[in-house]
Amino acid sequence: MRVIIVGAGQVGSSIAASLSQDHDVVVIDIDSERVESLTYSLDVLPVEGDGTDVETLEGVDVTDADMVIASTDDDETNIVTAGTAKTLGDAFTIARVKSPKYLDAWERSKGAFGVDFMVCTDLLAAKSIVGIIGLPTALDVDMFADGLVQMTEFEIPADSPVANQTIKEADRFDSLTFAAIIRDDAVLIPRGDTVIEAGDDIVAIGSPDSMRGFSSAIAPQEEGPTEVVIVGGGEIGYQTALLLDERGLKSTIIEKDEDRARWLAEQLPNSTVINGDATDQELLETENVGLADALVAALENDQQNLLATLLAKRMGTSRTIAITNNGDFADLFETVGVDVAVSPREATAEEITRFTRARRAENVSIIDGDRAEVIELEIDAESVLVDRPIRDSTADLPEGVVIGAITRDGRLITPRGDTVVEVGDHVVVFTDTGVVSEVTEKL
Amino acid sequence: MRVDWRTSASLVGTVLKSLTIPLVAMVLVAVWYGEQVEPFAIPAAVTFAAGLGLERFDRGDLGLREAYLMVAVTWLAIAFVGALPFVIAGEGALAQPINAMFEATSGITTTGATVIESFDAHGRTIHLWRATLQWLGGLGILVLAVAVLSQISVGGAQLMETETQTENVTKLTPRIEETARLLGAIYLGLTALMVVTLLGLRAVGLAPNVGIYEAVAHAFTAISTAGFSPEPLSIGAYSPAVQWATIPFMFVGATNFVLLYFLLKGDFGRLRDSEEFRFYLGVVLGLSALTAGFLITDQQFQGIEPVARHALFQVVSIVTTTGYATVDFDLWSPAAKHMLFLGMFVGGMAGSTTCSIKALRWLVVVKSFRRDLFTEVHPDAIRPVRVSGRVVDEETIRDIYGYVLLSLIIFAVFTVFIITDTTRSATVVGEFDAMGAAASTFLNIGPAFGAAGPYGTYNVFPETTKVAMIVLMWVGRIEIIPVLVLLTPAYWRS
Numbered sequence: 030m031r032v033i034i035v036g037a038g039q040v041g042s043s044i045a046a047s048l049s050q051d052h053d054v055v056v057i058d059i060d061s062e063r064v065e066s067l068t069y070s071l072d073v074l075p076v077e078g079d080g081t082d083v084e085t086l087e088g089v090d091v092t093d094a095d096m097v098i099a100s101t102d103d104d105e106t107n108i109v110t111a112g113t114a115k116t117l118g119d120a121f122t123i124a125r126v127k128s129p130k131y132l133d134a135w136e137r138s139k140g141a142f143g144v145d146f147m148v149c150t151d152l153l154a155a156k157s158i159v160g161i162i163g164l165p166t167a168l169d170v171d172m173f174a175d176g177l178v179q180m181t182e183f184e185i186p187a188d189s190p191v192a193n194q195t196i197k198e199a200d201r202f203d204s205l206t207f208a209a210i211i212r213d214d215a216v217l218i219p220r221g222d223t224v225i226e227a228g229d230d231i232v233a234i235g236s237p238d239s240m241r242g243f244s245s246a247i248a249p250q251e252e253g254p255t256e257v258v259i260v261g262g263g264e265i266g267y268q269t270a271l272l273l274d275e276r277g278l279k280s281t282i283i284e285k286d287e288d289r290a291r292w293l294a295e296q297l298p299n300s301t302v303i304n305g306d307a308t309d310q311e312l313l314e315t316e317n318v319g320l321a322d323a324l325v326a327a328l329e330n331d332q333q334n335l336l337a338t339l340l341a342k343r344m345g346t347s348r349t350i351a352i353t354n355n356g357d358f359a360d361l362f363e364t365v366g367v368d369v370a371v372s373p374r375e376a377t378a379e380e381i382t383r384f385t386r387a388r389r390a391e392n393v394s395i396i397d398g399d400r401a402e403v404i405e406l407e408i409d410a411e412s413v414l415v416d417r418p419i420r421d422s423t424a425d426l427p428e429g430v431v432i433g434a435i436t437r438d439g440r441l442i443t444p445r446g447d448t449v450v451e452v453g454d455h456v457v458v459f460t461d462t463g464v465v466s467e468v469t470e471k472l
Numbered sequence: 473m474r475v476d477w478r479t480s481a482s483l484v485g486t487v488l489k490s491l492t493i494p495l496v497a498m499v500l501v502a503v504w505y506g507e508q509v510e511p512f513a514i515p516a517a518v519t520f521a522a523g524l525g526l527e528r529f530d531r532g533d534l535g536l537r538e539a540y541l542m543v544a545v546t547w548l549a550i551a552f553v554g555a556l557p558f559v560i561a562g563e564g565a566l567a568q569p570i571n572a573m574f575e576a577t578s579g580i581t582t583t584g585a586t587v588i589e590s591f592d593a594h595g596r597t598i599h600l601w602r603a604t605l606q607w608l609g610g611l612g613i614l615v616l617a618v619a620v621l622s623q624i625s626v627g628g629a630q631l632m633e634t635e636t637q638t639e640n641v642t643k644l645t646p647r648i649e650e651t652a653r654l655l656g657a658i659y660l661g662l663t664a665l666m667v668v669t670l671l672g673l674r675a676v677g678l679a680p681n682v683g684i685y686e687a688v689a690h691a692f693t694a695i696s697t698a699g700f701s702p703e704p705l706s707i708g709a710y711s712p713a714v715q716w717a718t719i720p721f722m723f724v725g726a727t728n729f730v731l732l733y734f735l736l737k738g739d740f741g742r743l744r745d746s747e748e749f750r751f752y753l754g755v756v757l758g759l760s761a762l763t764a765g766f767l768i769t770d771q772q773f774q775g776i777e778p779v780a781r782h783a784l785f786q787v788v789s790i791v792t793t794t795g796y797a798t799v800d801f802d803l804w805s806p807a808a809k810h811m812l813f814l815g816m817f818v819g820g821m822a823g824s825t826t827c828s829i830k831a832l833r834w835l836v837v838v839k840s841f842r843r844d845l846f847t848e849v850h851p852d853a854i855r856p857v858r859v860s861g862r863v864v865d866e867e868t869i870r871d872i873y874g875y876v877l878l879s880l881i882i883f884a885v886f887t888v889f890i891i892t893d894t895t896r897s898a899t900v901v902g903e904f905d906a907m908g909a910a911a912s913t914f915l916n917i918g919p920a921f922g923a924a925g926p927y928g929t930y931n932v933f934p935e936t937t938k939v940a941m942i943v944l945m946w947v948g949r950i951e952i953i954p955v956l957v958l959l960t961p962a963y964w965r966s
Binding site for chain 1: 850851852853854855856858861863
């Protein structure tokens with residue numbers, strides 16, 4: 030596949046890096062230094078130029094491209110780039126936007142602006158933060174099948190009653206499937222007699238209700254959060270507060286810029302907005318941040334986020350979630366004491382990656398770096414699953430694959446050995462990264 | 473740029489000229505009742521000529537300064553013209569020019585304080601003229617508040633902006649004149665509805681002493697929340713059914729007319745979401761309940777119905793700034809009387825015909841004070857004050873604090889003035905009665921306590937006090953600021 034990526038910022042180059050192994054990738058950027066550095070770091074064709082310019086696009090044969098990904102830092106540029114590419118050729122266009130207002134307009138008529146798919150980075154990040162806040166033991170949360178199915182990566186703490194139970198003992202939930210256990214960098218496919226150990230990460234797929242149920246089984250003493258502090262009132266912070274408000278959770282936002290703080294206060298009637306520096310310990314003390322159930326650090330840069338979360342952690346905040354713009358820092362953050370590191374870039378990459386597959390997945394969630402994936406696929410007549418019980422079809426699937434959930438006509442079906450899959454069903458599947466293409470082909 | 477007084481004068485001329493219409497109507501009424509025609513024919517001619525003369529001034533653009541001047545002068549000029557019939561008729565206490573001016577000002581400012589000594593001394597046409605002045609005053613304030621004040625940013629105007637941004641008056645229709653006409657139509661419709669209601673009650677035998685004259689005279693002064701009545705006993709002269717029927721009309725008269733407009737269109741959500749309405753309703757019901765409680769302990773009335781009726785009627789009458797009475801509440805116990813005294817300072821909703829400080833201002837004061845308590849605990853918190861979900865900007869909050877403070881100061885100083893002035897002229901007025909009279913005139917309510925009670929007369933006050941009251945009724949009605957602005961040197965300089 031021939032992919033043109035416009036904008037070689039953090040998101041753009043990260044997508045370029047992951048695509049360059051299997052596809053022909055052209056990267057356009059207006060900044061000559063960035064273009065030059067790409068030349069040496071990635072196996073892509075870097076071109077200096079303006080993505081909204083017809084000549085630039087024609088220069089890279091946009092007419093022959095299969096996909097154009099507009100991923101500059103500027104929303105309007107991305108939309109215009111996608112629109113321009115659409116008028117020149119027939120490539121699938123993806124535009125990344127920061128502001129949800131464009132997504133809102135686009136969702137009213139998909140395909141508007143010549144954009145085939147629009148992804149809102151900040152909104153994705155906010156959704157994932159809110160999902161994680163809602164489940165006190167979750168490391169990662171992703172929604173599938175229009176919210177019917179939820180994938181959650183749980184962390185088992187040492188004192189958890191679930192630790193040392195077998196999967197069979199722990200599985201008290203009807204609509205929940207244990208897809209995988211990640212233990213010391215290895216991915217295990219759990220059997221009924223597999224014993225859960227403290228420190229394991231468990232990937233579960235099922236209904237959002239069962240996820241909440243399992244979460245309280247893991248940590249019965251943890252109640253749902255009631256007080257959430259958000260430091261940094263940028264777009265992510267704002268969207269997080271909005272989503273929390275929709276769930277009836279009150280948040281306190283700490284924002285440094287006075288005008289922005291005032292704007293936030295006017296937009297968010299149910300939130301408390303504090304105008305101050307979140308890395309100022311005195312302020313955090315006056316606002317009793319230590320008593321908060323969760324703190325989300327969504328400041329401008331990773332260093333500040335780390336500082337703010339570590340300060341809060343030391344003051345006693347139960348749970349800290351930090352945004353990291355550099356996906357590589359996620360592990361590091363979690364090692365030094367941040368409970369969960371959320372990378373908006375990774376969330377965006379997940380959204381965009383699914384379009385680059387031979388067969389388009391409805392949704393993709395990348396587990397633990399790039400070790401495994403959870404994907405949602407629509408079943409067609411050629412699928413190995415069709416018209417027979419899952420018990421029989423598993424033999425035709427590679428190792429490291431678990432069918433986590435099935436949805437049919439807007440209902441969730443929990444897959445058991447005797448479940449028969451029909452054409453048109455959506456299946457949510459956990460798969461080892463190594464076998465992704467084989468799995469998507471067979472299903 | 474200096475104030476272009478010619479433009480203001482010209483506009484006042486137009487208003488005066490249109491005042492000829494009600495005066496001519498009064499001439500016809502006088503002919504119908506076989507009463508004197510001159511008290512209305514002469515002022516009609518005078519005001520038409522004066523209006524025509526003033527209109528000849530060059531009319532430029534109506535700027536902020538010109539609008540202040542126009543608003544201030546118009547109310548005075550109408551009061552002056554309105555006083556002429558009383559003087560020319562030469563009957564009773566109203567024959568005396570200062571009394572006539574007091575009565576006319578009390579009429580056009582929708583106050584309802586009267587200097588009449590004997591109601592029988594005056595003909596039906598004169599009583600109807602009193603009612604008409606109030607009806608015009610109510611219509612005038614509605615159009616002024618809605619159409620003019622929302623354009624120029626004065627106290628009341630910012631109110632309109634903050635409180636009614638969705639209900640933004642100017643956005644009812646794209647054109648101001650159209651909006652004013654719409655609200656005028658609602659006003660007219662409500663007046664007609666009240667006339668029909670009262671006549672309907674008569675038709676079913678519940679209101680034996682209400683004729684078309686009584687129905688019109690009271691409809692004119694209820695919707696305008698003004699309160700003149702041709703009866704010395706006010707609404708107390710009529711059956712309980714009439715008294716109950718009058719309550720909702722006073723209440724609606726003090727409800728934001730823009731909300732009424734949406735209500736007529738079937739949009740109930742705005743009324744439900746209006747915090748100001750809830751506040752207004754809460755004050756009325758709360759004060760009524762307290763008053764009823766005091767009336768029960770005082771054993772003033774027998775049975776639940778009279779207690780409920782008199783408590784609710786008096787409270788609605790005072791809070792909406794109407795000033796009717798069904799009973800001489802001056803005879804009530806101090807506790808019950810003080811409930812009414814408290815109600816005087818509240819007022820109805822902005823954007824209505826009500827006077828006083830208004831529910832919206834109190835709501836903003838309460839909310840902003842609560843916000844200040846919150847920021848005591850969270851010194852760095854930014855917490856905008858919201859009314860009905862909309863943010864009130866800080867400058868408006870400051871203006872509202874200023875307005876409330878200014879009102880209370882004027883009230884206090886005026887009370888002191890009344891006491892000293894009456895002492896000087898050897899009239900005996902008690903402390904509470906002086907406070908009541910000061911609040912009742914300055915906040916445009918009407919009756920007070922003591923001699924100036926609902927069944928009393930303001931004629932007991934010395935001339936000087938009456939003149940001061942005339943000025944303060946005028947100042948209070950046009951929301952203080954336009955008058956004070958005219959008194960600043962900066963206004964007259966370029």
